[in-house]
Amino acid sequence: MSGKAIADRPEAEAPRRDRRAERRDATRAEILEAAWALAGEQGLTELSLRDLGDRVGMRAQSIYSYFDSKHAIYDAMFQESNEELLRRMQVVRDTAGTPNERFLLGARGFVEFALEDLSRCQLLFLRTLPGFEPSPEAYAPAVLVLELARERLAEIGITRPEMLDIWTALLSGIMQQQWANDPGGDRWKKLLDDVIAMYLAYAKKRKS
Amino acid sequence: MSGKAIADRPEAEAPRRDRRAERRDATRAEILEAAWALAGEQGLTELSLRDLGDRVGMRAQSIYSYFDSKHAIYDAMFQESNEELLRRMQVVRDTAGTPNERFLLGARGFVEFALEDLSRCQLLFLRTLPGFEPSPEAYAPAVLVLELARERLAEIGITRPEMLDIWTALLSGIMQQQWANDPGGDRWKKLLDDVIAMYLAYAKKRKS
DNA sequence: GTCTATACACCGATAGAC
DNA sequence: GTCTATCGGTGTATAGAC
Secondary structure, eight states: OOHHHHHHSGGGGSOOOOHHHHHHHHHHHHHHHHHHHHHHHHOSTTOOHHHHHHHHTSOGGGGGGTOSSHHHHHHHHHHHHHHHHHHHHHHHHTOOSOHHHHHHHHHHHHHHHHHHOHHHHHHHTSOOSTTOOOOHHHHHHHHHHHHHHHHHHHHTTOOOHHHHHHHHHHHHHHHHHHHHHSTTSOTTGGGHHHHHHHHHHHHHHHTO | OOHHHHHHOGGGGSOOOOHHHHHHHHHHHHHHHHHHHHHHHHOSTTOOHHHHHHHHTSOGGGGGGTOSSHHHHHHHHHHHHHHHHHHHHHHHHTOOSOHHHHHHHHHHHHHHHHHHOHHHHHHHTSOOSTTOOOOHHHHHHHHHHHHHHHHHHHHTTOOOHHHHHHHHHHHHHHHHHHHHHSTTSOTTGGGHHHHHHHHHHHHHHHTO
16 A cells, blocks of 8 residues: 555655654653653552653653553563573673683673662563563563573583483572562671582582 | 459360360361362462452451451461471481481471472562561471571581571572472472582582 | 441553544 | 543451441
8 A cells, every 4th residue: 555655756765754653652762761760769550640740741641652661661561671681691601711701790690680680680580560461572681591501501511401400499598598688788698608519519519 | 354253263264165166167178178278279379368258258348357358368378388398307316326317307297298289389489479477476487497497407506507507498499490390290399319419519618 | 356338549451432 | 642431450448227
């Protein structure tokens, strides 16, 4: 239907800016930014569309022009954060040094990321949101993050799948306990190096 | 104020049954039982007082005669479950055998308990309920459970506080990953013995 | 004391006017 | 795209019947 009209215009093949789409994306980003701010202030689960609307200067119902549902907002936040984590882990992968150094860097970077923001940690790793299941697209970067962890472990000779599962459980346990029993502190965070030493010693003994 | 009245009655010192209190406690127990059933069916956070009222054959508002609020129901469930866990861990403590056997028994018993019921696990260990903070009374048995864990560790020569924190992180990580990524399965549960071996080897090397 | 009836304020979501 | 109006749901509170 629009094919002929476009072909008629000389500038059709040049990458024309879609101002409407740009504006829409900008508003979406603004809403997400406000959502993060509100989640940080009142808690992830306490986020309400009415508060969110107030924050961005529109009625709550108008948000539905930008997101299909509240869960869609959470989903976008989930994806956004996972992409940020993926970027950090890719930096680790591309860092010069020994495989062991990269493994350490990845472990510390991950824990630091997980302990930076409670709402983000709850959204990504702890299952705090009642009915929330991330969409496949939003989950995709998380799969890549796990793949990078597998690579870092393989680089230091740890390839058995069970050892990867143990590794994720170790990190998961540290961040869970840290947020649950000493939020903002470092009681479990500071044990990370000990846990890493424990894990590596065991992996060496098990020879994989 | 009632001191004199009681002293006036000859039968005051005999343990008289308070039928009213008995009936009240029975109804409270009935409500809690229904709450567990609903939590199991729809999820812990999806529990609503109206559904709960339907289940026990009263209007939702009447529940307030037995519990001050929805959180008070969660609090009673929290306490109930922690007392059950405490009982199990006390059985472990009183079991004949070597300290090492008791430690193993406690570890496996705890993980089994944590993986028996998602709602219970969320209520007790994962922080799934938005604003829920257990009351001191409800939390008391949890403190005793931790104390028993400390004892089991001390019996096998592990006394450093950091080693207790690592231990709780290990168990926490296993149950977190199991429920989050393989609910109902045993992908992480079956790694418990490996994790225990890893932990004990590290503790031995660290000599505490 | 325990129930019913009614209400309030909030929530996510939808329909339709402009 | 943003609004108003409205819906069915929630936890919570209170007044009053019995």
